[in-house]
Amino acid sequence: MSVDQSTVKRVAKLARIAITDNRAEELRDELNTILGFVEQLDEVDVDGVEPMTSVVDFDMKKRADTVNDGEIADDVTANAPAKDEHFFMVPKVVE
Amino acid sequence: MTDLTDLTLAQARKRLADKDVSASELTDAYLAAISERNGALNAYISVTEDIAREGAVASDKRIAEGTAGPLEGIPLGVKDLYATKGTHTQACSHILDGFKPPYESTVTQNLWDAGAVMLGKLNMDEFAMGSSNETSHYGPVVNPWQRDLMNVAVRSEGGDVGTIESPPKDDTPLVPGGSSGGSAAAVAARLCVAATASDTGGSIRQPAAFTGTVGVKPTYGRCSRWGMVAFASSLDQAGPIARTVEDAALMLNVMASPDAKDTTCVDRPVPDYTATIGDSIKGMTIGIPREYRIDGMAEEIDGLWSQGIAWLKDAGANIVDISLPHTKYALPAYYIVAPAEASSNLARYDGVRYGLRVDGSDITDMYEKTRAAGFGDEVQRRILIGTYVLSAGFYDAYYTKAQKVRTLIKHDFEMAYADGVDCILTPATPSAAFPIGDKEMAADPVKMYLNDVFTVTVNMAGLPGIAVPAGLSVEGLPLGLQLIGKPFEESDLFRVGSVIEANAGHFAP
Numbered sequence: 001m002s003v004d005q006s007t008v009k010r011v012a013k014l015a016r017i018a019i020t021d022n023r024a025e026e027l028r029d030e031l032n033t034i035l036g037f038v039e040q041l042d043e044v045d046v047d048g049v050e051p052m053t054s055v056v057d058f059d060m061k062k063r064a065d066t067v068n069d070g071e072i073a074d075d076v077t078a079n080a081p082a083k084d085e086h087f088f089m090v091p092k093v094v095e
Numbered sequence: 096m097t098d099l100t101d102l103t104l105a106q107a108r109k110r111l112a113d114k115d116v117s118a119s120e121l122t123d124a125y126l127a128a129i130s131e132r133n134g135a136l137n138a139y140i141s142v143t144e145d146i147a148r149e150g151a152v153a154s155d156k157r158i159a160e161g162t163a164g165p166l167e168g169i170p171l172g173v174k175d176l177y178a179t180k181g182t183h184t185q186a187c188s189h190i191l192d193g194f195k196p197p198y199e200s201t202v203t204q205n206l207w208d209a210g211a212v213m214l215g216k217l218n219m220d221e222f223a224m225g226s227s228n229e230t231s232h233y234g235p236v237v238n239p240w241q242r243d244l245m246n247v248a249v250r251s252e253g254g255d256v257g258t259i260e261s262p263p264k265d266d267t268p269l270v271p272g273g274s275s276g277g278s279a280a281a282v283a284a285r286l287c288v289a290a291t292a293s294d295t296g297g298s299i300r301q302p303a304a305f306t307g308t309v310g311v312k313p314t315y316g317r318c319s320r321w322g323m324v325a326f327a328s329s330l331d332q333a334g335p336i337a338r339t340v341e342d343a344a345l346m347l348n349v350m351a352s353p354d355a356k357d358t359t360c361v362d363r364p365v366p367d368y369t370a371t372i373g374d375s376i377k378g379m380t381i382g383i384p385r386e387y388r389i390d391g392m393a394e395e396i397d398g399l400w401s402q403g404i405a406w407l408k409d410a411g412a413n414i415v416d417i418s419l420p421h422t423k424y425a426l427p428a429y430y431i432v433a434p435a436e437a438s439s440n441l442a443r444y445d446g447v448r449y450g451l452r453v454d455g456s457d458i459t460d461m462y463e464k465t466r467a468a469g470f471g472d473e474v475q476r477r478i479l480i481g482t483y484v485l486s487a488g489f490y491d492a493y494y495t496k497a498q499k500v501r502t503l504i505k506h507d508f509e510m511a512y513a514d515g516v517d518c519i520l521t522p523a524t525p526s527a528a529f530p531i532g533d534k535e536m537a538a539d540p541v542k543m544y545l546n547d548v549f550t551v552t553v554n555m556a557g558l559p560g561i562a563v564p565a566g567l568s569v570e571g572l573p574l575g576l577q578l579i580g581k582p583f584e585e586s587d588l589f590r591v592g593s594v595i596e597a598n599a600g601h602f603a604p
Contacts, residue, residue: 001489001492003483007483008479011479011482011483011486012479013463014482014486015438015466015478015479015482016442016445016459016462016463016466017463017466017467017470017475017478017479018460018463018464018466018467019467019475027475027476027479030476030540031476031479031480031483033539033540033541034430034476034480034540034541035480035483037426037427037430037541037544038427038428038430038431038493038497039427040423040424040427041424041427041428041431041496041497041500043424044421044424044496044499044500044503046496046499046500046503049499049502049503050499050502051495051498051499051501051502052498052499052501052502052505053498054329054359055315055329055505055555055556055557056314056315056316056359056361056557056582058316058361060358060359061355061358061362062358063355063358072197075197075198076448077448078195078197079193079194079195079196079197079448079449079450080447080448080449081446081447081449081450081451081452082452088447088448090447090458090461091454091455091456091457091458091460091461092457092458093458
């Protein structure tokens, strides 16, 4: 399978990365090189094979469903590029 | 008196315990070395002088009081993807501009609890995506090794690591490998005793091989990933880069731990990894996988591998040929799984909660402009591949298929181990270090990806691996061998790795 320039632009939109037409053209070629490389997987017979979900065979540990953290709003917002007290500030979302 | 920065971790520990040298003297020696040489190497992107000096003073106090930890007073470098409280933590990406975490990663906390001293944060490929340390926002790291036209092999016995001057050097700057290029270069250049690193497809073992250092990628789940900037969560694993096999074991002793904050981190006691070093390997079975003899493999890599086999055989190991039939599919499967997980993990960088923000006309425009400006080319490439393979209609054809292939890759290893193989010996890399700005690799991303052809299988199967320096190339550059072990049997790697080390000696630029 290979991608065309409009597919690259659609995927970039999904990934929320702005790209120019020139860059979309470059990326089309780069992505097709990579997709061409991974195409060799078509040779592998995977009938009846379970997809891997964990490399280590053990039951994932679970913690008690209790509050064990919190009251650190200062820390949580400390690195925000724009904030107002304990709120993250973003451009207007709802008109 | 030898230069303090020439001491291995084991030697420095002894000198500190004997009160022959103070932690402050040791730290000052490293800070001086960094200020002298880091400008040329670009291994550190942030030097935490004050934290280092304060840490050393505290270590000296604990040594005096008799309460020293296992790494008391040992100056370490930390890869920039470990969250270190209040200090530079950006995974060498522009998108994390100015980020200073209000918390500490579990692995680094373990190190500080053991008394280690932080010298600073080390350069790396952006978000650990790269094999040459050229994708860093802070520019490439220069390998302290240069091609040696006279091909003077420097070898010293025992722990006395030294070097001799050899006449003409080719001063073309070479890459240190990646993504832990800063860690490997700093350890090789004596700008830290040892360093933390991380490995998703070979990011510890490949740079270790390129710099003549020892790199360990533990079993998935052995070290906590809490507080490490995530790249591909099912593959990422923390590990050390150090100058000797023993030093690497001393580091892993402390880095590894159970951790309630990481549900994939196993609740298993951590053994003393130094315990098996020097033990006889008589009767151990070492597998040699035929599929690793790839087309067009350089003669010197093949020769190095044969040399390694001979060393282990002479030491009493049984050498058996084995087959890992799905080896060639590991790299293509990796380039589906890793970008898919990365596209999901990196969705969090949106200019809202931390790091860079580029203003836009509305919130979507802000996201798109921020991510376009903040991510470098390689990271964007991988996010787009990941987004594509996970998008509607393609998920099964790519992602599910790759995860099935991964099951087969792991099964290959399980069969070998079930047949009685203890460890598997392979080359660590298909070549020695290459020049910065290599045109062929820059033009074709897949060429760069092939650097990880021998290491990536280990991540896909979640196994432990170690790269041990084993010789020099015809150009006088270090080359490494890789040992792959059974899950959670890192001790076997240190045991067999120490045999390679004893035969090959130590290598310093």
